[in-house]
Amino acid sequence: MAYYTSRRDSGRHHLQIPGPTNVPDRVLRAMDNPTMDHRGPDFGVLGQRVLEKLRPVFGTAEPVIIFPASGTGAWEAALVNTLSPGDTVLMCETGWFAHLWKEMAERLGLRPRLLETDWRRAADVPAIEAALRADRGHEIKAVCVVHNETSTGCTSRIDEVRAALDAAGHPALLLVDTISSLGSIEYRHDAWGVDVTVSGSQKGLMLPPGLSFNAVSKKALKASESAKLAKSYWDWKPMLASNATGYFPYTPATNLLYALDTALDMLAEEGLANVFARHDRHAEATRRAVRSWGLEVQCEDPRHFSSALTAVRVPEGHSANGLRAAILERFDMSLGNGLGRLNDRVFRIGHLGAFDDLSLIGTLSGVEMGLRIAGVPHKSGGVQAAMDHLSGNA
Incomplete structure (x- = not known):
């Protein structure tokens, strides 16, 4: 039985919401x-x-x-x-x-x-x-x-x-x-x-x-x-x-x-200390991408930055839900929506669970292309900023 009926493209669906997360094989x-x-x-x-x-x-x-x-x-x-x-x-x-x-x-x-x-x-x-x-x-x-x-x-x-x-x-x-x-x-x-x-x-x-x-x-x-x-x-x-x-x-x-x-x-087997360090590293790479795009992280205090997800604010007059819809339609990737008072104001990138460097770079690439497709004002280079961080911080 086909459970994903909205897509017909080859390849897998990219589930990058902050949970449920991808389940390892x-x-x-x-x-x-x-x-x-x-x-x-x-x-x-x-x-x-x-x-x-x-x-x-x-x-x-x-x-x-x-x-x-x-x-x-x-x-x-x-x-x-x-x-x-x-x-x-x-x-x-x-x-x-x-x-x-x-x-x-x-x-x-x-x-x-x-x-x-x-x-x-x-x-x-x-x-x-x-x-x-x-x-x-x-x-x-x-x-x-x-x-x-x-x-x-x-x-x-x-x-x-x-x-x-x-x-x-x-x-x-x-x-x-x-x-x-x-x-x-x-x-x-x-x-x-x-x-x-x-x-x-x-x-x-x-x-x-x-x-x-x-x-x-x-x-x-x-x-x-x-x-x-x-x-x-x-x-x-x-x-x-x-x-x-x-x-x-x-x-x-x-x-x-x-x-x-x-x-x-x-x-x-990975070791909890290594698991936490991996999440910290991916979170920092994501925030560097967001800053390079010229966008704003929802969390304002660096002491409170999450290593499990990053909520990103879209500029005034633009729709976070429209951006998410464009990314889903074009790249078959799901991002988290804004909840409560943040509805249509933020999108959320999940970078937790069974997740590695290439998964993150693929996710951020989809976001950067989606920003362009949806007409959300931004600068290019976010993915490169994330890659620079990841390649220099094993």
């Missing part, structure tokens, strides 16, 4: 194995192996729970297992996904206290600390931060957020979304004192959508004992009880676990 082949009995002895071995191999990727010695869900499910699991109706949560609206997490909190009966930004920078750490210091009655039960805001290309400094909680002497839990950063940008659940880390399978982990994760601290587990928000599917307790022997309390996504097992091997 090795991972696809792992998925293409017969589904095993999820109550049989072989599955217990697989389950224990995968759960153990996940921990270094999160930077934790604590449990990591796997749900058959998108990252949105992991958001909900983090909230309902640690909080009670009416609890106040401090949330930083760094972009569209932080906004959606806030909306979820409201629907669940929580009371978000929102720290807004202009969507051009990461979480405002001084504002977080000030809000926590002012909360003398400790009404704030959790601080929720998106590590890498996929809509803007801004990465928050979670180590600094933890330092702000400590400086304020506040007991709030720290909940962090790493859906577009895990496996792409350095992250340390334990060292940074994170209580619940939320993630998903479809970005840096190089899998299709379908798995989501909660890495859970001892403090979060303690909070879950008194949390009163309703939960059933998302309940950590039966998951952890079954996971102790490698099993799940309900039917798991077996073939995605095969894929995860292989993807974790690939990350370990």
Whole structure:
């Protein structure tokens, strides 16, 4: 069956959105194995192996729970297992996904206290600390931060957020979304004192959508004992009880676990430090291309530049969606669209996951040709600037 019906050209479709990312052939082949009995002895071995191999990727010695869900499910699991109706949560609206997490909190009966930004920078750490210091009655039960805001290309400094909680002497839990950063940008659940880390399978982990994760601290587990928000599917307790022997309390996504097992091997073989350096290098090459084109990166603070994606602003009076449509039509390449207030103002280049130098140069070539075709004012030479960086920085 043909799933791409809008194209008839030879060659492959170039998926350069910031997730879901391209799935390596090795991972696809792992998925293409017969589904095993999820109550049989072989599955217990697989389950224990995968759960153990996940921990270094999160930077934790604590449990990591796997749900058959998108990252949105992991958001909900983090909230309902640690909080009670009416609890106040401090949330930083760094972009569209932080906004959606806030909306979820409201629907669940929580009371978000929102720290807004202009969507051009990461979480405002001084504002977080000030809000926590002012909360003398400790009404704030959790601080929720998106590590890498996929809509803007801004990465928050979670180590600094933890330092702000400590400086304020506040007991709030720290909940962090790493859906577009895990496996792409350095992250340390334990060292940074994170209580619940939320993630998903479809970005840096190089899998299709379908798995989501909660890495859970001892403090979060303690909070879950008194949390009163309703939960059933998302309940950590039966998951952890079954996971102790490698099993799940309900039917798991077996073939995605095969894929995860292989993807974790690939990350370990490359070495996480090398994975992060590769992403840093590709991100810098992309930003050099953008600057050479005379365009503007959405993220304004270099300390917050994302290594997973780059959001690019188009000049006033021009359409980012029109540019994306022209690139898709002419080169069969998908770029990320602008979300929320950034609709039609930015396009997003994903450079994460299973990605190498030639993939990046092909992507940037498509963008540079697309800028010309769509009539977006720019200078030539962006691809050359990226090549100069890559060839001089192995």
